[in-house]
Amino acid sequence: MISSRKYLIVSITVGLGLLTACGEASVESNAKSSNNNSALNADSDLTNKDERKTENSFDEKNDKNQLEEQGGMSKKASTSNEDDEPLKSDNNSNEVMESKKDVYLKKLNEMEESDRYTEVKTTMVEMEEQEVERYKKWDKELNEIYGVLKDQLDTDQMGEIRKQQRDWVTHRDEAAKVASLKYEGGSTESIEYVATQATLTRERCYELVAKYMK
Template identity: 50%
Template sequence: MEKNKKFLAVLLTVALSGVLAACENSSEESSSQPASDNSAQNEDGGQTDRNSTDSEGNEAENSSGSSDNTQLNEQEDTDNSSAASNEGESVESTNDQNVSHESNKDEFLKKLNKMEEADRYAEAKTTTAELVEQEAERYRTWDEELNKIYGLLEEQLDKGQMDQLREEQRSWIQQRDEAAKKSSLRYKGGSMEPLEYVATQASLTRERCYLLVAKYMK
């Protein structure tokens, strides 16, 4: 009986010890868990704050860099536009100069070519009288054009050049009429004589127009 009591006492002691130990462990876990959670929260909060700060810093840096790049691009565009404008003005000025030097000559050459083409494809008349009138009209047209060219050269050439051209022109007019007379004498007394005379005048005047433009016009 004594032994049984001692054995029960030992069992009770062991059981109480286990219960106390379990209570202590539970208490320690309970006290340590909030600290761990708080630490985790603090750690997460700190990480969030750092991420937020880094994000704001990156956004600010990107915004600043973007603004700088935008200003730089705008400046480059302005410089390029200015350079293109200046280049365009320079090219336009150069073209204007070239046109001023070449336009009169080119204009008259094109005009003379059209006039000659019109003569070539003009419908030939049938009677001699009509042919004479047609050639006389051709001569008047070319002579008027020659006078226009001569008048323009008076404005372009200096005094020495113009004096020389004036003498050449007087001499050429005499030679033209003599050549026309000589050519027409082949048909002396015939109906073709006046036709040959005026036709020769027209052809020689046309050639003189081309010569003056090519030799003197600028």
């Protein structure tokens, strides 16, 4: 009878021990599973964070690239506009028309250069004819210049120039007479007269253009 009780007690003790061991194993297994799940969750969180970080970094990089591209395009457009403006300015400066004054001064210089290199005739008759032609050329130019001034200047200014011109004509003819009298009675008297008229007319052309033309 006592043996049966001992046996029963031992069996119960062993059973309890087994149950306890199973319970601890189950708890340890659950703990390990929980730890594994936590580790997996942590890894998953890290992975998600890394992915989000990568995505954010990629998005930031794209945004930065887009901003740089837009900035570059804006800068390029700005540079293009800035470049166009100087070019436009340079083109305009090249296309600016010469003033009447510059045109006529250039023309007068060319006429004077032509006179300087014209071959002088040999006979008195030819020499006189040559001086007459020279005078006519400069007198025609003087009349043309006078016409331009009439278009450019106001009535008061032209009134003053008209008075000066009448006085100048008197001066021209008197100066030509004085110059020719040096050769009075000679074959060159008439040549000197017209040559002086031509020279003074040329000087008057320069004077009117330089002082009054615009």
